Amino acid sequence: MAAITSQPxxxxxxxxxxxxxxxxVFAFGIVPFIGSxxxxxxxxxxxxxLSLAGVGLNLxxxxxxxxxxxxxxxxxxxxxxxxxxxxxxxxxxLLVSIALAGGIAAAVGIVFGLPSLRLRGFYLxxxxxxxxxxxxxxxTKFGWFSNDNPSGVIDAPKLTIAGIDFDSSTGRYYFALIxxxxxxxxxxxxxxxxxGRNFIAIRDNETAARIIGVPVxxxxxLAFALSSFIIGVAxxxxxxxYLRTVEPAGFxxxxxxxxxxxxxxxxxATIRGAFLGAALMVVFPVVLSRxxxxxxxxxxxxxxxxxxxxxxxxxxxxxxxxxxPDGLAALGRRLTGRFKRSMPEPVG
Amino acid sequence: xxxxxYLFFIEVLTGGLLSGVMYSLVxxxxxxxxxxxxxxxxxxxxxxxxxxxxxxxxxxxxxxxxLALVLTFAIMVLLGIGIxxxxxxxxxxxxxxxxxxxxxxxxxxxxxxxxxxxxxQVHALELGIEDVPFEFYGVFISQFDLFASAVAALMVxxxxxxxxxxxxxxxxxxxxxxxxxxxxxxxxxxRIWATVWATSGLVALVAGLLWGARSGVQFSLSLVVxxxxxxxxxxxxxxxxxxxxxxxxxxxxEKLAEVYIGxxxxxxxxxxxxxxxxxxxxxxxxxxxxxxxxxxxx
Numbered sequence: 001m002a003a004i005t006s007q008p009x010x011x012x013x014x015x016x017x018x019x020x021x022x023x024x025v026f027a028f029g030i031v032p033f034i035g036s037x038x039x040x041x042x043x044x045x046x047x048x049x050l051s052l053a054g055v056g057l058n059l060x061x062x063x064x065x066x067x068x069x070x071x072x073x074x075x076x077x078x079x080x081x082x083x084x085x086x087x088x089x090x091x092x093x094l095l096v097s098i099a100l101a102g103g104i105a106a107a108v109g110i111v112f113g114l115p116s117l118r119l120r121g122f123y124l125x126x127x128x129x130x131x132x133x134x135x136x137x138x139x140t141k142f143g144w145f146s147n148d149n150p151s152g153v154i155d156a157p158k159l160t161i162a163g164i165d166f167d168s169s170t171g172r173y174y175f176a177l178i179x180x181x182x183x184x185x186x187x188x189x190x191x192x193x194x195x196g197r198n199f200i201a202i203r204d205n206e207t208a209a210r211i212i213g214v215p216v217x218x219x220x221x222l223a224f225a226l227s228s229f230i231i232g233v234a235x236x237x238x239x240x241x242y243l244r245t246v247e248p249a250g251f252x253x254x255x256x257x258x259x260x261x262x263x264x265x266x267x268x269a270t271i272r273g274a275f276l277g278a279a280l281m282v283v284f285p286v287v288l289s290r291x292x293x294x295x296x297x298x299x300x301x302x303x304x305x306x307x308x309x310x311x312x313x314x315x316x317x318x319x320x321x322x323x324x325p326d327g328l329a330a331l332g333r334r335l336t337g338r339f340k341r342s343m344p345e346p347v348g
Numbered sequence: 349x350x351x352x353x354y355l356f357f358i359e360v361l362t363g364g365l366l367s368g369v370m371y372s373l374v375x376x377x378x379x380x381x382x383x384x385x386x387x388x389x390x391x392x393x394x395x396x397x398x399x400x401x402x403x404x405x406x407x408x409x410x411x412x413x414x415l416a417l418v419l420t421f422a423i424m425v426l427l428g429i430g431i432x433x434x435x436x437x438x439x440x441x442x443x444x445x446x447x448x449x450x451x452x453x454x455x456x457x458x459x460x461x462x463x464x465x466x467x468x469q470v471h472a473l474e475l476g477i478e479d480v481p482f483e484f485y486g487v488f489i490s491q492f493d494l495f496a497s498a499v500a501a502l503m504v505x506x507x508x509x510x511x512x513x514x515x516x517x518x519x520x521x522x523x524x525x526x527x528x529x530x531x532x533x534x535x536x537x538x539r540i541w542a543t544v545w546a547t548s549g550l551v552a553l554v555a556g557l558l559w560g561a562r563s564g565v566q567f568s569l570s571l572v573v574x575x576x577x578x579x580x581x582x583x584x585x586x587x588x589x590x591x592x593x594x595x596x597x598x599x600x601x602e603k604l605a606e607v608y609i610g611x612x613x614x615x616x617x618x619x620x621x622x623x624x625x626x627x628x629x630x631x632x633x634x635x636x637x638x639x640x641x642x643x644x645x646x
Contacts, residue, residue: 118631119630137620260452310460317452322450
């Protein structure tokens with residue numbers, strides 16, 4: 001994965017924190033008042049959960065260079081663990097259950113990250129599939145995880161933090177937004193710390209990293225743990241804030257690929273890439289279905305939509321890998337870069 | 349367990365070995381491409397689905413069996429060449445994992461196209477082989493599985509002869525050995541890759557027909573890649589022999605595990621058991637049974 005550049009870009013005229021701050025103010029202060037409940041429930045909530053999952057996977061794949069095809073498994077672990085903490089531990093605040101669920105996901109992540117100590121590249125990517133199949137099997141097979149629901153379905157509890165009710169669509173939006181903001185900040189701190197640089201060193205050249213004194217084994221497991229923690233919390237958000245009822249089959253291999261695609265399309269080793277990629281993944285099917293029924297009318301039924309969606313997403317992946325391997329983030333950087341050409345290239 | 353039923357054990361073992369052959373059949377398609385171009389082609393399952401679906405749809409529209417076979421083969425060859433042109437050539441010299449992700453995207457495109465063209469309903473595929481078990485010294489063996497293994501064996505022999513004794517086979521091996529040297533002595537890499545993709549299209553066609561006849565031609569056919577991956581991990585990505593032995597090992601242990609220890613887990617363990625075996629094995633031998641050992645350089 002030598003072709004990946006690292007950022008973040010530091011602009012001279014605008015300090016780096018201005019743009020995120022503007023977006024945050026907009027997201028917290030303006031969106032809930034102008035957004036319809038359709039916009040929030042069908043677009044923004046999945047967008048937030050998937051973005052967070054993308055941020056998590058990016059730590060592992062983008063920064064530390066370990067390709068994982070089992071992200072949905074860690075989402076499932078997060079969702080089901082949060083459900084069980086909330087159900088079985090009396091009086092545990094919701095945010096604490098979600099954090100603990102992230103911890104469980106991290107532990108599971110470490111277990112499935114163990115092969116990374118000996119395996120590289122394809123062999124590792126294939127071995128992460130084990131996580132995908134094992135977790136999905138275990139959650140369906142053992143009724144305890146879903147409180148003995150016959151089809152393994154779990155229902156979200158009431159969302160309350162410190163007595164405030166977050167159950168309305170705006171409430172769930174705020175709930176998700178707060179969690180996503182906090183964890184994104186955390187991921188950004190990790191990525192720009194010594195740990196993040198260790199990740200990059202391992203990605204770029206493991207042997208060299210070992211020589212300059214990076215504790216390779218520990219760092220790899222740390223990458224798996226942090227990434228799974230974030231993905232697990234994203235899974236809890238997906239279950240509690242967005243869908244409200246989920247079953248293990250909802251976290252299948254296609255979901256894992258979707259998250260990987262978000263990271264590729266958005267841009268590896270960038271925080272904002274995950275958000276750009278997730279936005280594309282969420283908005284694009286809606287646009288496609290509108291466009292399809294507008295152009296083709298009745299011919300464009302849900303089956304055709306499904307298939308053409310697959311085709312376009314696959315084609316997009318290929319196109320991005322060929323034309324813009326650094327993803328939407330790099331595309332955006334290049335567009336804004338036109339206005340500040342005098343500045344030197346940012347170094348990571 | 350009072351008395352161990354050896355006959356039953358042998359029956360399970362044979363069944364497992366025979367279904368292992370089916371896994372090997374898919375895995376060989378991967379190995380062909382990986383050996384010569386270093387790409388782990390995730391789209392192999394999608395190609396398999398595409399081939400089987402095209403063939404079945406042609407036959408259902410009244411085309412004679414052999415004509416449909418030839419036509420499907422021609423389509424697979426064109427598809428292989430097209431993929432090489434459109435996807436792989438622009439990505440030459442990119443890291444292998446990038447190529448892998450490209451084939452992931454490719455599998456979406458091929459699956460989508462196949463089902464958009466031919467529809468999503470399940471088709472029955474009749475190859476004219478009866479699937480009745482026959483008795484052999486008290487052990488029941490599926491006739492169809494036996495036929496499938498015979499086809500697989502023929503294909504492996506054919507490929508081996510092709511690789512060893514033909515000029516194209518020689519160029520394949522040259523490219524697999526050292527792409528740069530092959531280029532330097534004047535081999536045309538793009539043309540060779542196109543041929544390899546066409547060959548793997550043929551393998552996909554054979555595997556697709558056999559799997560399709562066994563379990564119906566439908567979307568889930570493309571999921572057989574997930575069965576082939578642990579086989580590859582076990583056998584090594586670049587060894588045809590590895591693909592076969594890995595397939596047999598995985599097939600046999602999967603069936604035995606399902607029958608003898610599955611009940612302790614509540615059944616249904618075949619989804620991940622193969623991966624567990626492959627992982628445990630890899631922890632001991634990181635490059636698989638026959639895979640080339642990676643040499644690290646700084």
